[in-house]
Amino acid sequence: MINQLSVINIGLESFTLPFKELKTPHQHVEWRPSLEVSSSAKSVITQHHEKIHNANLEAISKVEKGVPVLHGMGRAIDLIPHMKKNLILHAGPPITWKRMCGPMRGAVIGALIYEGMATDESSAEELVNSGKIEFAPCHEYSAVGPMAGIISPSMPVFAVQNDAFGNMAYSTQNEGLGKVLRYGAYSTEVIDRLKWMQDVLYPILKLAIEQRSEKINLKTIILQALQMGDEVHNRNRAATSLFYRAIAPDIVTVAPDKESALSVLNFINSNDHFFLNLSMAACKAILDPARDIPYSSLVVVMARNGTDFGIQLSGTKGEWFTGKAPFVDALYFQGYSSVDANPDIGDSAITETAGLGGFAMASAFAIVQFVGGTANTALAFSKEMYEITLSESPHYKIPSLNFQGTPTGIDVVSVIDKNILPVINTGVAHKKAGVGQIGAGVLRAPTEPFVKAYEKLALTF
């Protein structure tokens, strides 16, 4: 019958004991029940698995072809299609002012003051309550923003183009750490910095970037950074350094004087996460061409607004599927604890959506100090993500996994079937506007958005 028994054990781990002692080839499966979905949805999806598979092949091949390049900069109102004077873009799925969390409200207030549309908190709130201000997700305007992710009309944005398909993605310049707008701060200091970024940083950077004959290829920076200890979500030090090396001569070339050149260089240099906004835009640029492929179960967006966690699938077009934004399993900075934490917030989960960030944790062992684990923990997280992704990236390789490509392209069907949720590395904001980052750690995406998305996908057949 069977010449050499070779067993896959699904269930009680104690059953592997004889295989270990008798040296029988075996593999234990840490099985868990699939996430609960309606039986009708399950049977539709199962029935059409071939159609889904083919749609996903098309989707993932588009993702893999992506070449994100930094082409230039401009004001949001000038560059972002359909941007309006009274429109404020925010991170995550759609949300009303009433439901916004502390840090996002603070950031909105700060943006209105920066725009000159309000003078202080109360006039800002009055303006919002009057209904004159519109809100929309960054993602619906080809943009992405970390933490509160607020983009207002006058803000300068990076313009990243996916050279393979011509689509654009936009993000603001990262302000740095501590009391900044994206954490909901709106003091004079914050507004002053935003003005400086608009009046000094932006013009120099814009010129520096645009006068290059060879534009800065973000894909190249990211793939090198992954081999230098970054995962380009929570760890951007190497990528920021590479960007700095690339752009420094251009800054020196275009700056009107030594002081301004120095101030720009020092600004970038003092912020280990300067590259984050660029990596986020790069990831969005890579994923957007894979949208709107009928029957595809590829996740094209994961984003949070501090209240809700939302996803979008390729096969269900622009529909948002949401659930409650969870709290992060974090290590807190001195003086803070979980009682101070805001729920998960920001568009930065677009990095995980593209197979980077938490999915590439095995490239960034330094992250694990926030997880309370060992280097093996980082390896295990990355390895687990291969269970729910469509492919291994042909470009972004992880040295510690023997240069295996990053687990790319989250498949909502696998998420449901295997009950494995995407892992996200992220910072934690204080729940009060303007305090800033209070910790960092790892979280699992919540199940509700994926269940909803699966159910909706089933209805498209």
Place this chain on the structure above:
Amino acid sequence: MIQVDGKIIKGRYIDSVFLMRVAKDVRAFTGVLDSAFVVGTSENIELLKSSALGFDGLEEASSNDLVLAIRHDGSNPEILKEALALLEVSKKEEHAESCKSCDSALKKLPSANLALISIAGKYAADEARKALDKNLHVMLFSDNVSLEEEIHLKNYGRDRNLLVMGPDCGTAILGGVPLAFANVVKRGSIGVVAASGTGLQEVTSIISNLGEGISEAIGTGGRDLKKEVGGITFLMGLDLLIHDPKTKVILLVSKPPHPEVLLKINEKLKETHKPVVKMFLGESKSTLVEAAAYAVALSRGDVYLSPLNESALKDEADQIFKTIKKGKYVRGLYSGGTFSFETQLVLKERGHKDVFANAPCTGVNKLANSFVLQQNSIVDLGEDEFTVGRPHPMIDFTLRNKKIEEESQLPETAFLLLDLVLGYGSNLKPLEEITPSLKVALNSSPVIISVTGTDGDPQDRQRIIHELKSLGVIVKESNAEAAILASYLLKRLE
């Protein structure tokens, strides 16, 4: 002050045996009266509430979460934290190299040819189907799989020439490898197809102990020989052994098949000249030990000699009778369902009346309440009413130990009759766990134990037999012998 503290752990899933071990360890903490650690299904939530283990917020739990509940005297404010720490051992192990699905397991082990599935029945059929799609034979240990699902899976498997052993298949030995609850036996030329797990364990162990060996031992699950299933797996297993060059003698073990299925089996048997021993419990008067001995004789070309020495057993009963202090009845507390069945058959056949059982064969009375034993009671502690929320009695001795102590002390109880099943899957430290209760029992009543297993099993069989005898337990090496001894003893007590 007695209080219940609990915690809902969101989004974790840990196998039920591990959970129960943690709950057991927590029960041993100082000040703890009871503890449970379960998946947050609505059934389990009700179970917790009815066991006085409910706590505020319990209703929030879902079947994606784990629930830990501790009822304690309040003396240790850190009790919940300490209990949760026991989980962290598991967390570290979880992050070690592991697969989360059959697909990824196949990538790591492309040589795989069998999937051994022991997850909750609700999900097991799906996983079995997936395994069959990947061209794997399936051993389905899980129970609570519907009859319809079983029929579908077995047909699906048959179409692909793949075995589906189960559902509710506890034992198999393939290529010499013990699967689930099975013993380490010598390899040889006797092939077995069995619809009973402990039945398979008994015959394969005895055959090995007699010096012969097993080619393959195929389990079919308890329902295979019903009319609806039609003996699909039994027939496939039989076919396999008929064509297997290593197999020279075939031994079939089960309860009597449905007549239509029996016809098919007999048709199949015409295809071979190999000698076949048919052990249909309840039909013939023979016992598992006799069937095993007969298969051995056939494989050796020897004349068959019965392994049962009636006069020696009768004499032994007379000796034991002298030590009986009280009562006139036997209390049989079994962990193996087939053993409790075989014992009932022996008693029935030898004319004993007043025999009760929770899972009776025809001619034996059904216990009105499985927990309240009457007269001669033969109890299968592996039945559902005993195993809700606790591991099988072959793994966890807690319930049986309690009953050993209780029943032995009742005035109507003359002696106890137990099985002790060794091998993989079973409790690895049976002696340590059962001895305290045996000591209590032996103060009041003699105890007869049949030990099933081989010297190759992970438990130290020789030491176990030796220690039990030192305690004063009467040890037999087959269930039938123990049952026959019990019968002679009961006759003296009448």
